[in-house]
Amino acid sequence: MWTWVQTKDCWSCGTHNNFNPKASDSWKDLPESDGRMMATGYGSGAVFGYAGTDRVCLAPNQICADDHRIAAIVAETGLDTLVGDGILGLGPDTLTDMPKLFIDSLKESGVIDQRMFSFLIGLDHNLPSKFMVGGYDVGKYAKGPIQWHETLEPKKTWYLDWTAVKFGDDTLKLDKTVMLPDTGTSFISLPEKTMNHLLSIMHEQYGTGEPKLYPVGLWGAHCTVEQYNAMPDLTFTIESTNYVISKHQYMINRNGHCVLQIAPTGDTGKAYLGINFFENYYGIFDMDNKRVGFAESVYSDLSEHQSMTHTNQILLNMSSVEKAGYFMEAAGFEHGHEIICGSIALVSVLIGAMIANCLLFRGQ
Structure with missing residues (x-):
């Protein structure tokens, strides 16, 4: 499974502690022939970026793996509420189309004795x-x-x-x-x-x-x-x-x-x-x-x-719409989601009418 972090170049990642590969002394780009570009999906979204290697640590200079392959993310969709700055992939290594796992890199570096x-x-x-x-x-x-x-x-x-x-x-x-x-x-x-x-x-x-x-x-x-x-x-x-x-x-x-x-x-x-x-x-x-x-x-x-x-x-x-609809139904209102969507549509119509009225007034 991929380990990836959001970068400062990600236009859709929201507010996070974004990674800047160019500012890292240990970052190395992968050649195009080595599968540099990456994309991976999850149940509710997907990320897109490019791969490289770097020194990856779980804490500042602690539990580190050198030259570990990670992905620098430049776009994501469906993950706008993700609290973290990335994902540490921990799926088993028999998925042959995936890069080496962080846990494998730690063992090869002698940081841990067991892949556990x-x-x-x-x-x-x-x-x-x-x-x-x-x-x-x-x-x-x-x-x-x-x-x-x-x-x-x-x-x-x-x-x-x-x-x-x-x-x-x-x-x-x-x-x-x-x-x-x-x-x-x-x-x-x-x-x-x-x-x-x-x-x-x-x-x-x-x-x-x-x-x-x-x-x-x-x-x-x-x-x-x-x-x-x-x-x-x-x-x-x-x-x-x-x-x-x-x-x-x-x-x-x-x-x-x-x-x-x-x-x-x-x-x-x-x-x-x-x-x-x-x-x-x-x-x-x-x-x-x-x-x-x-x-x-x-x-x-x-x-x-x-x-x-x-x-x-x-x-x-x-x-936001899902959350509002959920709480309306939990508060006893039937069809909370439909009420929210209908309210948004009504407000949009009213705003549109107000803008049109202002334009007509200015035209006069």
Whole structure:
């Protein structure tokens, strides 16, 4: 996976700490014949730039890889709400069309002994996240033992074999699907059939309203506080190990709406364990042994208020129209997105009429 940073020449990158390759004594351009130009896409956007090599460090002159291949970004689309200044690619190295990973460069430089990294996901400054390269620290960041899972053949990414997902006592419908733990994904994501079954159980057994799709692309329904409080845990079974998240992590209740913090993946044969899964579990990614490990996180006993902090951070990644539409519907207004778009159109017409009137007045 690419490691890339936004540059001062990026006309669409917004306000960031932009990188200037010309100001770096260690930057080296790649020749055109070596695939200098690059483009890569994500679920919500894409970046475009040119490749080179430079000294890359996780902190000033600490944990550094010399002559590491990175991309200097000159244009991006769909990532205008990205908080960071770039992305550190950590996908497995068997994706042969991608440059060498940062984790590989660190091992070749003798900085780390194992191609391994781990994540503790926190929600705010009081519960900070931690990223470790070269190993893990269960004693510091986890409560229990590690459960290891081998990645699936042909081991082109971190795909795992999962056998079931339960909503309380109900086993949800599940076709043959691979599971990808992904700290770069905001929410847990489930296949369409599984999502539909979950929504139908909410409606038929827990009495929520008819399922509806909210403007932000998330499903939910009208519900009472009592119905929300009755919602059970969601349990994922990977091989023979169960992983549990509570309703505070997979759902929010606001002004009579229960909105799932679970995104649909359609009929792709894939599911994702996003950030709200890692609220409960410390994640360890072992490239050398082609396995992923989970252990209960020291943050697993989060209160509902603390879990809501994460949701509010995710809402910051919406467009202004999506965000306004979401909050209008959450406040009890039906068709919030349509109201916002209609209001914008009406204001545009009024402004146009005012401008036309001014021009006519000046013409007289």
